[in-house]
Amino acid sequence: MKCKRMILTTAICLLDLSLMSVTAFAASSTARIPVRAEQVCESVEGVKVHGYSEGMYLISDKNGQYGFVDSNWKDIIKPQYDSAQPFYNGLAVAEKSGKFGCINKSGKTVVPFQWDSLDKFEYGLALAAVGSKEDEYSYVEGKYGFINASGKTVIPLDWDKAESFSDGLAVVTKGDKSGYLNAKGKLVIPCKYDTAYSFHNQYAVVCEDGKWGVINQQGRYVIRPVWNGIMGDGQNGIYTVMQVEQGGPYSFKYGFVNIQNQVILAPKYDEVYEFNHGYANVRDTSGKYGLIDTKGNWAIKPIYTAPLDYEDNGLIPFSQNGSYGYMDFNGNIVIQPQFSMAYSFSKGTAGVQKNGGTGIINTKGSYLITPTLGYQEIVLADDENYLIAQKQNRSAVYKLIYQ
16 A cells, blocks of 8 residues: 655745745746646545556555455455555555465456565566565564566575665675676676665665765766765765764764765765755755755755755745745745645645645645645545545545646
8 A cells, every 4th residue: 555655744844934035046847737636536434545546546445455446436356455555567466364466457366365575566577575574563584586477486585685676676685795686587786785775867875895885787886985874866966975073983974976976065064955856955064954056056055944845846835924835946925825834846736734624736826625625634646647635534536637
């Protein structure tokens, strides 16, 4: 059970307008703007919608059993599973009696329910494990390998740990060393790392002999392993690096290095955030936050008491006299303060609260779903053209209509 992304999340910051100064900022925005949201269905009492993808709603009934209905709310796969995930490439991972398998859209079991853990299929393969057990207090690793969509083991369960494929490679661990497999099961980067993370944007963070660096898919370092820590997934080709300062092993300073191994911001700051659409939050020595660009220059000077919370449209929630609205990076008010709470935009939509209810607005400030409808939570579905709105005992699904 999972949805693509929470729209209503804890805000990183809400700025006081009195702190704003006029600063030039060019926000990138290529996303379409939704102009309205049309309700396509509402569940009956006690039924909850958890996801929507590939024309199928993932639901749970009043007994907590999971199943699927189609867009006409017709039962296709009756609730019978202890848990399930939305369909992905025609298959859905489900759980029954503590074991995991896969079903197709007609409800036929295509991967037997015999696995202790099972991920969705990537590159035609799914990570599967036997012997792994997890409860409230502990987790026991099993043996990991990969199966195909027929349930056949194509990469033997020889690994002590593994991750699903990402960018065509999968992290695998034997003993206390990790490396990378390709989809044919060939170990293309040897198990020599103390820690290895999945590839993103064709690069991966690794730790070797206690030092951290970033490698490409040929296993060559693009950021040399000289750092005490590295974080991030390489947005804009930049990673956050950590360096221990005098005072103890847990006293770090943070900076940024790009995949050309160039230090664009020396590790001298107490707090930084990962790059997001070309900018990163940094807290300077005065304790104030600003944004730097990919060259390490201040795009917005550090004069703010909290990180600047923004997405690709460049709108920032702020507070004024107890109400919340949105401004751009020039300090211009774009959406007037009127909400009891406001959250950052994602995919052209943002969650707001007003008069005790939750609603959704677009970047023009128009309601797509009004707070008066009484929803407690609204999320983007796996198919991002849809919103799932939750009340205490029922759900509704809305389709986003764009310009």
